[in-house]
Amino acid sequence: MIYDLKRYKTNIDILYFKNKILKNEKKIIQKYPAKSWDLTEDFDGATGLGYNSLTARSPHFNVLNWWGVSSLKKEIKKSYFDINTIDEKVFKNFEQAKNKFNQIVKEGE
Secondary structure, three states, rough: OOOOOOOOOOOOOHHHHHHHHHHHHHHHHOOOOOOOOOOEEEEEOOOOOOOOOOOOHHHHOOOOHHOHHHHHHHHHHHHHHHHHHHHHHHHHHHHHHHHHHHHHHHEEE
């Protein structure tokens, strides 16, 4: 099943996290190289933004380890359980429909 995550409702304060990331951007770029996680290859994040970008440092930092992100972690956990609950319901309905279809086909043989 494909989800349209743009329409998934959360309580994430996007502007708060945007500003938090941008506030730390220069520090991250100065601290970490534009290299792969094992430092063996040049890395730009495969975005075309180049080696002087925050994305080029993505293997070296994790926003979820920063102070003040507990609300983000909470929303990620909530959405994970919500989406998996939806999957279970869809799978159960699919299985029921498949069983009914098989029953009808068998009766018509």
